[in-house]
Amino acid sequence: MSAVTSTRIVLASRPDxxxxxxxxxxxxxxxxxxxxxxxxxRTVYLSLDPYMRGRMSxxxxxADPVEVGDVMVxxxxxQVLESRSxxxxxxSYVLAYSGWQTxxxxxxNTVRVLDPSAAPLSTALGVLGMPGFTAYSGLLKIGRPQPGETVVVAAASGPVGSAVGQIAKIYGARAVGIAGGPDKCAFVQGELGFDAAIDHRAPDFAEQLRAAVPDGIDVYFENVGGSVTAAxxxxxxxxxxxxxxxLVSQYNAATAPEGPDRLPGFMGLVLTKSLTVRGFIQSEFVREMYEDFERDASRWIAEGRLKYREDVVHGLDNAPxxxxxxxxxxxxxxxxVRVGPEE
Structure with missing residues (x-):
């Protein structure tokens, strides 16, 4: 039998x-x-996610970094071409973690079989996959939104942020999204049903945000950092x-930010407002919450209460x-990334 080859994209050097x-x-x-x-x-779809930037460092x-010369995670x-299992x-189609390769x-034991008739296959990488579960677990376990409270989420048009706001609405909270540009804001408020959407690129962003939360903010789901968090x-x-x-705004930083040290002021705010600030990785909640997530998210999608948008590019060479x-x-x-066809 002829040898089977794979085209793959590896980390050639660490970015500075x-x-x-x-x-x-x-x-x-x-x-x-x-x-x-x-x-x-055989790879059909490849997920591209912000966490990959950290793995390049x-x-x-x-999580361990990708070594120089290794395939990107x-x-x-x-699709399973051949099986000895x-x-x-x-x-069959499976969810795997096989990286940037064909x-x-x-x-x-590293794959999970998917049902192509249950939902579009690509959703296993998004709203019904890691990003959707990140939103579900982080919001419900840490954010704990209550009816009538105000939830603000950054990167609100992305796979995590869009789910956060919609789940907040399902739980009776008010959802305010922060996104970049008028098109994304229109999508967040018009299509996803957020109560308000604020463009962080607007010169009066801080003033618009203040006006959108007249009763203050009870839950802030942090995806970005930087000037958005400051507002x-x-x-x-x-x-x-x-x-x-x-903290996607900080992932490419090679040096500490300029300006005064704002940590004392932030810690003072944590103290005086009794804030709960909790970093998390979605994997820590899998055993406790994933079964509930699959049940709830599937039902909400079927009911039209949880919507999603995909940005699909074609060809592995377009991944970088x-x-x-x-x-x-x-x-x-x-x-x-659509790497190969569905058959």
Whole structure:
């Protein structure tokens, strides 16, 4: 039998500040033959997510960095081309973590079989996958929105932020989204049903945000950091909760920000307003909450209460520029690479 090859994108070098396409390299490798308990996958969809920027760095984090020369990490929806597993049949579709490559050999205990008739396959990487669960677990476990409270979420048109606001509405809270540009704000308020959407690029952003939350902010779901957070902090109510999911505005920073040290002021605010500030990684809630998430999110989508938008680019070779654009906020919705066809 002829050898099976895979085209893959590897980390060529670690970025210093904002990544460039020079930090990636495309190569073709020959895959090993299957052993018992393994499957050969053909990638159909590849997820691109902000956390990948952190994995390009050697700095200490919650997950090991990608080593230079290794394939870039990432969740995929793949079709099983060949199987030596009694649990995973050839021809089935699976959720895997096989990264930026066209084919891969993986162990059967690292994949989850998907039902293509239940939902579009790509949603396993978005609203019904890690981003959706991130929104669900972080908001409900840490944010704990109550009816009538005000929930503010940054990056509100993205896969996490859009779900946060809609789930907040389902739980009876008022949802205010922060997004970049009038088109995204129109989508957040008009299509997703947020109570208000504020453009963080507007020169009077802080004033618009204040006007949109006349009763203050009870939950701030943090995805961005930087100037957005600076505008939010003075508006927080007593006992406000802040689930810290991401800080995308700071991911490319190579040095400490200029200006005065704002940490003492922030800690004073935590004390005087009795704030709860809790960073989290969605994986810590999987055992406790994932079954509930799958049940609830599927029902809400069927009822039209949880909507989503995908930004699909075609071809593995377009993954690096699409990823770089995402870090600059150029994507509109969940960013997915269509690597191969659905069959």
């Amino acid at each position: 500040g904002e990544p460039t396409t020079d930090n990636f390299r495309t190569e073709t490798i020959e895959l090993p033959e299957l052993s018992d308990g393994q499957v050969l996958l 050697a700095a200490e984090s919650y 990432g969740a995929t929806v793949s 009694p649990q995973v049949a050839a021809g 084919r891969a050999v993986v162990d059967d 939010v902090l003075p508006l927080l109510n007593l006992y406000a909760r802040i689930p810290v999911c991401g 520029p699409a990823f770089l654009g995402m870090l600059r906020g150029k994507n509109f919705g969940k960013l997915v």
